[in-house]
Amino acid sequence: MSSREKHSQLLDTAERLFALKGFEGTSVRDIADEAGVNIAMISYYFGSKEKLMEALFEKRIGHIKMRVENLLKDSSLSSIQKVEMLIEEYVERVMRDKQFHRIMVCEQIINKNPAIINLLKEIKLKNASIIGELIKDGQKKGEFKKKVDVVMLLSVMVGIVTQLMINHDYYRDFNKLQDTPDPEFEKLLQNRVSSYIKKIFKALLVNES
Amino acid sequence: MSSREKHSQLLDTAERLFALKGFEGTSVRDIADEAGVNIAMISYYFGSKEKLMEALFEKRIGHIKMRVENLLKDSSLSSIQKVEMLIEEYVERVMRDKQFHRIMVCEQIINKNPAIINLLKEIKLKNASIIGELIKDGQKKGEFKKKVDVVMLLSVMVGIVTQLMINHDYYRDFNKLQDTPDPEFEKLLQNRVSSYIKKIFKALLVNES
Amino acid sequence: MSSREKHSQLLDTAERLFALKGFEGTSVRDIADEAGVNIAMISYYFGSKEKLMEALFEKRIGHIKMRVENLLKDSSLSSIQKVEMLIEEYVERVMRDKQFHRIMVCEQIINKNPAIINLLKEIKLKNASIIGELIKDGQKKGEFKKKVDVVMLLSVMVGIVTQLMINHDYYRDFNKLQDTPDPEFEKLLQNRVSSYIKKIFKALLVNES
Amino acid sequence: MSSREKHSQLLDTAERLFALKGFEGTSVRDIADEAGVNIAMISYYFGSKEKLMEALFEKRIGHIKMRVENLLKDSSLSSIQKVEMLIEEYVERVMRDKQFHRIMVCEQIINKNPAIINLLKEIKLKNASIIGELIKDGQKKGEFKKKVDVVMLLSVMVGIVTQLMINHDYYRDFNKLQDTPDPEFEKLLQNRVSSYIKKIFKALLVNES
DNA sequence: CATGAATGAGTCTTCATTCAT
DNA sequence: AATGAATGAAGACTCATTCAT
Structure with missing residues (x-):
């Protein structure tokens, strides 16, 4: 196993264990053992357990940033279309990186x-300002309502996705979807969440006329 | 300090510290010291640190249960009114017991x-079934849509409230409400969250006609 | 072994090992093992390894303080007699508490x-001021010279005693005193050191007339 | 940096850090980092941390040897003059190589x-025998007393110098010499120590007549 | 019934050294 | 010859729990 591989292996294992048992509940020995790496490597590579966590955040945090630069420029799309694409992307991202998202919520x-x-x-702050721009744009075009609470809007999206990530298994049980294969259920849940949030955003954002 | 008082003091302190530093991040010594109680009392009263946590949940869990028994019977209220009252009560409860809610999310x-x-x-499950009843009732009366995803609906409510609890300070900063006094801001936020969730629920539940 | 005994046993063992291997060279495990005490007791009793050292200093430091309050008041003694008694007492004290004195020098x-x-x-500072008083007294009485460098004088005494403590075994070897029994040699060395320092102090302090 | 330079750089840095933090308190990583040299070089050049210390002693130990070969032969000087020169040289040497002297005392x-x-x-032993020769010479010439305790005499010199090296800053403070520039104070202290030791040696060695 | 004292297992981190290159 | 990477051992300390009183 090369240096790069060990480094990466440690980050992956840490992510899994932190998501499973929490930061304090996970010992560096656990991580090192499961990663098949000497325990001293954690201090050697990252400096400390805390720094390992920070490294994990720095690696994954890009996944959280709204990637809308291109979206904003695209004039062929309506504002509401842009917002919908953004929602889809976010939901997909969180569901893909469930482990990290779990860590982030606790942290x-x-x-x-x-x-x-x-x-x-x-x-x-960055996300809020980006979304703010998008919304202002929609307001100028007359697509969106005049008064919009950006943080509230983001909280709605993030909160719903997070809660359904938490209730993942429970949702499956309650709706008797235990027999649906994993990837299919994932897709189903993701679509439902997306469409729900879109519906909500429409109700909150769009001028009814 | 009587036995009852110590017991209660320990639970309160534990709640505060668990909310602040997490379960693993809080030592029984911290709790005992801050509660002004001998360390051995935690094992003595509760059996173990884990059991202390369980006792905390048992004490507070009533706060989470939807209290709708009376609501359901009241025939003077429309279904949507009942739902709105439920939302208000839930938001108020979470905002009041922030500490415990924080613990619960992490747990x-x-x-x-x-x-x-x-x-x-x-x-x-209980909450879902109660809400399920309420919704079925509304559907019978023709107030609510035919197809309603109960868990999704609950996740929307819980998710939004949770996210705004987490973003509490950040919401204040972003909306330049630092100068609003604490209790006033609490009330303001609570109202906004309530009305938002109500609006969303209406959009998701009520037959547009 | 009672609590007091363990406490004391730890201090004694620590003193011995610090004198033998230095502070950093001695592990808390060494101390605990040799003292026949659980390793956690060191943190429990003293807080940390450093605090253990400080406790050791606080226990022994009284031994270092010049105990001359009574001496100073005694008007039946000449100043030089007082100084001589002080030297004797100091030499005896250092030779008795060799281990601690070793630690102190390194520290x-x-x-x-x-x-x-x-x-x-x-x-x-306290020692210097006490000696300073004694000397001023002797100067008033005309016994001592006008100009006396107090710190230099103390350094002479302390330095000589320390050096002979360090050279203890070497002095024995060089002077072919290996066959002299331990306590006898101790006494002999102590007397020689005392009388040397007295001689030196006389030469440095007393008005030749 | 050449091999020689690295070697030398490591020795210098080790000397500085050992004097500052002790042998056990200094890590090879500290030394290597501060010397700007790869850590592995210490084991590579010297074999181990202990061997590095030994190398340091071998490099500096010449400084400790009494350099009196020429002095002894010089018939133009009286024995007491020779002793005085020796004292001056020793004091100067210790004050110059304070760092190493500190290490040596602890060791x-x-x-x-x-x-x-x-x-x-x-x-x-060598130093004692050289001084012994010098003294015997002085005794033959009738300059010195019959009975002289060589080790005691050396201990007096070494002890006083060492103690003033330790009390260096304290001596300065006590005598309100904080404003005297460093090199000037060094010179002053060195002279005082020298003259004190000479005075003492005279009192202990020379026949009063 | 209540508790101060005690403990062994566990924590993270640092260490001097070695090895493959 | 020289070194960056790696490691096992050891470091001090904290932990939740227990036990004798």
């Missing part, structure tokens, strides 16, 4: 590590 | 303690 | 622990 | 490394 609640808190604050 | 994600997991599953 | 040189550095500075 | 006290202990024993 926001417990907020101990200042480096991570800052990283998240930064991301949130 | 659902990390899910290590089976006793708690079962407790939560039970609660969720 | 002054390496000076890492600020608490100990301050303790030592304080002691040094 | 004598802790005595863990047998190689170094032997080296020091050898040096001490």
